[in-house]
Amino acid sequence: MTEAKSTASKRSAEQVLLVDDNPTNLQVLYKTLEHSGYTLLAARDGPQALSIAEKAIPSLILLDIMMPDMDGFEVCRRLKANEQTRGIPIIFLSALTDTDAKVKGFSLGAVDYVSKPFQAEEVRSRVRTQLRIHRLEMQLARRNAELEDENFQILRSVSEAIFSLDRQGRISSVNPQAEALVGRTDSQCIGEALFDFFDFQAMQSHIEEVISEGKLLSLDQVEVRARDGRELTLALYCAALEGDKRVVVLRDITEWLENQKALQSARDELHNQRQHLAHMERLSTGGEMAAGIAHEVNQPLTAVSNYAIVAQRFLEQDPIEKSKLKEVLEKIVVQSQRASDVIQRLRSYIRKPTSEGRVPLDINTVMQEVVMLAEVDSRINGVSITFEPTEELPATLADDVQVQQVALNLIRNAMEAMRGAPDDFGGVRVRTYLDGDEVGFAVEDRGCGLSAEMEEKLFSPFVTTKEGGMGVGLSICQSIVQAHGGSIGYRANPKGGAIFYCQFPVR
Template identity: 55%
Template sequence: MSTESGGEQILLVDDNPTNLQVLFKTLEGSGYRLLAARDGEAALYTAKRAKPSLILLDVMMPGMDGFEVCEKLKADPETADIVVIFLSALTDSQSKVHGLAIGGVDYIAKPFQSDEVLARVRTHIKLHRLEKALARRNSELEDENQRILNAVEEAIFGLDVEGRITSMNLRAAQLTGWPQADVLGESLFQLELFPGDTNLNEALLMLCEAGVGLRKNNVALSNREGLHIPVDLSGAPRSGGGAVLVLRDISEWLANQRELELAREAMDQQRQHMAHIERLSTGGEMAAGIAHEVNQPLTAVSNYAKVAERLISDLPSEKSAKLKDVLEKITIQAQRASAVIQRMRSYVKKPSGAKTEITLQELLKDVISLAEVDSRVNGIRVTLKPNETPLWVYVDEVQIQQVALNLIRNAMESTAKADSIIPVAVTLFGEGNLYGFEVSDRGAGLDPKVEEQLFSPFVSSKEGGMGIGLSVSQSIMQGHGGDIRYRPHPEGGAIFRCELPAFSPTEGVENA
């Protein structure tokens, strides 16, 4: 057996038994498997069933001649790839040209030489083998390329010079909603992926016809369901004509950009918040220093007034009584101013973070006293409705006073704005394991839009307000294991409720 053969089948077709016998002897032992047929019908039948690699086909046969057999073989997809070599006594050029034109690859004249037949058969078998290997490799490369294309995130279209779709990857089908089977061979423009964008469609046409490159960002693609998807688009001409169009879905990227922008805005707000807190801290330190400096001359005024009282004892009784009354009033007002300043110093000092046992009655009594100045400015009274039972809590006194004072001041400003004279009410309550207080007013109330994000930073119902008071107050209350809540006053106005865990001094801090 020849080492050059691969066991391919060869079909010998001739109506003359002697010729068939000669062909068998010629090819016998060459390593090929030999089949035989004595007419055209038998040749077509055997070829379709056995699918030989090569057919040695006699031209001059009764009934269906060799040329007709070849035409039928080439017309059938199942047999079209079979190599056909004609054998014929016809040696005229016209017959040879006709045989090659209808699909034959070679033409051997009768009577033939055995060596010539064997040499030509081997040559064409080799060529057929190489063609099959090349076709198989091309198919593998196409499959590999398709797998690569299906693995990428971008949608890729192959287009001919008229804009018809010649290929597309899986992502292109997913992005557009059009299956490959429905659009291959169809015009890209019939899909109306970019409806209404005349400039882009014209640019796509120029890409296909003239090879003009194209790149556009953030273009609205309309998929099969009519949904608009933002994409980046690029197109490049192909060397053999037509173009490649690449689309990248940027929906997720745009969403990430929006989130990043929101994060930046939140960071900027936090910077402003921290800057404002720093200014408040600096202002508190300045206020403490001013209070200290002012308290000394006020103490001196009080002392001088007392000295003056003793010095007027030698004056006539009428004048002495009047002066004494005036000096007493001076002393009272100086002591009152000093007390206000002392409370301010206590309030603006930095919280130590240390918690103490204290009753809400005592804590809020100091807050009401501290609010007297705002009460006079706004012309609004503040009433405290204490609970008869001592309400013990374990808190940072200064922080809870900060919350209470902030709510009371807001309530007084809202009441004054509404031209109401109804006092701001501070009510203590004890409910099971919750102790706390409510601050209610009969002011202007809150805008519903403000209510939705009342405790968010930088949200304020006051003109020019920074909107951090309630946010900080909520943080303080939640840091103590409690909370702060809001509800509209049924008769107009607002009610803020501050809740804290109940504390029993007899059980100690561990059980708080």
């Protein structure tokens, strides 16, 4: 992608600057917006973004936070400090989902925040909304600059309904948008009381008091019943002008709220579908491991059967040797528990997440359980697993089922990569660690490694090197980890093979 690319529509004067140090993310953003009618610009780091923004003055910037050298927060800070670029609206794009990151972004002047992984339609909707807001703000700024000479023109051109009142709440003038809102002409409105046209219900007495006393009032959302029976949701602003004049500005947000509800419904549906897909992947993994699980369970059950026969023989003796019978029964208990443990680990893995959601987790405990579950595949593939925990790690807030899913997926991939490897390669190594304010685990193998082409598409959906594989495992893993505010990545093993790692924020 070149530094600046335009969309097929050259007629659009609105430029959108995309900033992300990851070429894949930048390409996805470009594909998402390329047919939306904007001129698209691209920057791969903070300094390049600042240079392009100062030269082009785009209408909107989509800005990634996590970038090397100069992160998105610093880029935003510098843009807002520059007189030329401070008015450009900024939407942050980041895998950071904690409240502090969002608050910091908004405090620096961002207008919106979209969490990764994002959905194309959500990004397009938010871009359209912010550009629409930006256009309105630009219009309002231009009108304010011409206020002394074109006050009347301003009132006619704004999209809000504006009512001029006296202190008794009687209308002295309206703009065309106010006429449309009440369904009356200018002459039919003047002299009438505003409260004859609108019933502000629970806020009625308060608004009457504000208008009478000339106070300032701003309400983001107020329920209103119009004279013709319409139920509206309005944003309201009241202020006192010179003398006894008052101004009331109303904006109908009914449709906007409906769109927000639809958007939230779509987000909820997307979340449910992601959860369902992740569960299907766990069931698929459980099915693949079924033969090994059956073998693991069959061994202790066979032992139970044999010990039971021995116990029957002891019971037939006279006198009964109680000490030997007790020893046999204890062995039956041990083997029964062994079979139960295998089944319980599989049941725990494939179950759906509980309503409790994320809870404090000890990453060592989770990884120990996953390694025990993976030992079934370990024996089938002839590849050993070594677990090296780092003691006294702080807890992370996560869903244990989903973390297990990520870990088991990476461990099974590593074992498959090492199938047939020499014994002195040492098998798969799993370790936990602390890195700053994050806890993580790494899965290392001595397999054939990955090609450069495969590295670029590693976490893309429907990309796989397995025969018959769907190629959604790593993509699902990435979605799970990023939804927890963590990170997942890959690097080549210096000894040959691959190292996959996952990190989660400390609780």
